Amino acid sequence: MYIIFEGIDTCGKTTQIELLATEFKDVIVTKEPNSTILREILLSSSFKSKRGELLLFLADRAEHYKRVIEPNRDKLVLSDRGFLSGIGYALANGDFEFDYLVELNKLALYNNFPDFIIFFKTNIETLKNRMEAEDKKADGIELRGLEYLIKVQDNMEKSLKKLDIPYLTIDATKEIETIYIEISNQIYKLINQYISNIS
Numbered sequence: 001m002y003i004i005f006e007g008i009d010t011c012g013k014t015t016q017i018e019l020l021a022t023e024f025k026d027v028i029v030t031k032e033p034n035s036t037i038l039r040e041i042l043l044s045s046s047f048k049s050k051r052g053e054l055l056l057f058l059a060d061r062a063e064h065y066k067r068v069i070e071p072n073r074d075k076l077v078l079s080d081r082g083f084l085s086g087i088g089y090a091l092a093n094g095d096f097e098f099d100y101l102v103e104l105n106k107l108a109l110y111n112n113f114p115d116f117i118i119f120f121k122t123n124i125e126t127l128k129n130r131m132e133a134e135d136k137k138a139d140g141i142e143l144r145g146l147e148y149l150i151k152v153q154d155n156m157e158k159s160l161k162k163l164d165i166p167y168l169t170i171d172a173t174k175e176i177e178t179i180y181i182e183i184s185n186q187i188y189k190l191i192n193q194y195i196s197n198i199s
Helices: 013-021 036-044 050-071 082-091 099-109 126-133 144-160 176-198
Strands: 003-004 028-029 078-079 117-121 165-173
Touching: 003 013, 003 082, 013 028, 013 078, 013 117, 013 176, 028 050, 050 078, 050 082, 050 099, 082 099, 082 144, 117 144, 117 176, 126 144, 144 165, 165 176
Parallel strands: 003 078, 003 117, 028 078, 117 165
Antiparallel strands: none
């Protein structure tokens, strides 16, 4: 079962994945961008070519699917980011259409979208406070500003409503433990449904 955790920076998805990894057995934890070298390139600075940036993300996604996701579809796979982030950021850049981006991501994922999406929704006040609290050097994407990140989030949410993929929206401003209980309960439901379908 392939589940992606989506949301903008500091929304708390990475923290939740780390907590969930201690509860569920034989879980595969991964993230996008998956290639260390490519991740450094993509997050180091802004690209002059938005197409170039998009194509690099897609290349990483295709390789990530073949190397990590496909061989483990019979296990619980939790991915920190996925194709929805790619669509959200590309739309925020203003150069692409939604349907075109969906087709490109189908190509990268070999027509295999995730089984479920957990979407973390935050607000600009929480985003600002958490980024200031982290006190780290912003990467190339974060340097585009808080309003840009909220625009990306809005694009993710709008895209979710157009896609035929089940999802859960999480209020990322809630306490960590509250969010954890909500997500773990959802994953247990998904696992039980999966077991019922194959038995």
